[in-house]
Amino acid sequence: MDTKIAFFDIDGTLVNVPNGLMHPTNQTIHALNEFKNQGHKIVIATARGEVPQSVQDIEFDGYICSDGHYIRFEGEILIDELFNNQQVQKQLDIYQKYNGRSMFYGHNGEWCSCLDDELVVKHREMFQGTSERPQNVYEKFDAKDIEAVSCCVLFDNAEDMWSAYHELENEFTMVPYETGLIRMDVYCKGFTKGTACEYLYKKLGIEYENTYAFGDGINDVEMLQLVQHGIAMGNAIDELKKVASEITDTVDHDGIAKTFEKYFEIPVEEGR
Template sequence: MKKIAFFDIDGTMVNVPNGMLHPSDETQQVIKKFQEQGNYIVVATARTQIPESVRNINFDGYICSDGHYIEFHGETLINNVFTDDEIDMQLQVYEAHNGSCALGGYSGNWVSSHSDPYLKQHHAIYSGSDDLSHIPLVSHCAGEIKANSIAAVFSSAEDLFAAKAKLPEKWAINAYGDDVDIRMDVHLEGFSKGTACEYLYNHLNIDKHNTYAFGDGHNDIEMLQLVGTGIAMGNASDVVKASADAITDTVDNNGIAKAFKKYLAIDY
């Protein structure tokens, strides 16, 4: 029977803050061996675009923006984007609460500022560089933005939650007020990372028993619960680990490769 495995990126395949910008050789080996056995490998990330270091593995599919963009074998299955009015409303809300934002879609990225220090810090966490100058400004791209996800950053948790309270309750919002990167990831209602994985394996007629997922973040909890075998990374929080069926080693210590060896008999 064909199997499918879903992989988070940050904290699962790479660890940018620690300088690990590429999945380890061992991780790439087991993922490719799994695919060569006739199974599917799919990225499932909050990122709006896939870094080249991950894309080079040639995954079968990509779930981006926490489920609001789904692609499989080059075909776009889901692409939920904000309207121009919804974007304008958010820009006004964030500015009123001393916030800035980065907007992203599968076709591009945009920022509200090139100089905001919290936006630069946010960008550095995920890219390794705080240079925003190459990213188009929202103010220069009116009517051209196709964003699935908006990351709004703030200097304080107070501003974060005040802004969040002004957004539609039905939207899917993950707020991180106690993080170094004080922000919220904002998406439209509909899919989450977990339900997007469930949608895809059902779309492909793969039995849940033959589905696997690897993750470390709080936005991975539902994904870990909606597959047959959810595997939390060793660097995940206790809350995430408690939601998983199994726990492997950390991202820095080849957690994915070790899990493939233990649970799928694929060595590296």
């Protein structure tokens, strides 16, 4: 049997926090579990720095986090690219210049000096489904204290975001967002979500024709282009739908499960 591998974005693909879908649907969980039972591999591919509890009921084989800068497969860490002190300080200086509210994420903590800022609260509501103040976040720190693999920085307007972007673009990989909350995710130069997926399936010796990916956002474009079957959710942005090999139903209406029924004969079970 030829092993297949499928990559899954989280927000807007497995869950839809703004719409109240805090966990993958039962149909999605069933489809992924059956796919694994057939001997295939399932991998998270997210901009998040860590995997939320909402998807931990599914036993994924691997995790690509921070848009490709952290890769773990079957318990082994393959890639883990942290900022050095100089890179952190440079970011802090630029963000202060353009009134950016930064949130640094690492495997051993989070660093944010503006937890009560309106934009930061809105960010929590969008991605965590709560406005409650988080615990165990470092609020007072120097650059040398931060051991982070990624930073999400929020801005009042797109002009400020792009100004910061252009001052950092030669040294960092960044994913800007002009819709919803104006923000950008920042990483070391190196992997992207798409190249991380390609790196992993090639390392595992899985043939290109046996690769699948599901996503909904701008940072999923390259991922869908670097697999054979790049599938956009029905709720995906137009830019992603244009490059997708096909478009499935929305996350709220079991789009992943319906695609798995089509390709792998895993039936969508009535009443689940």
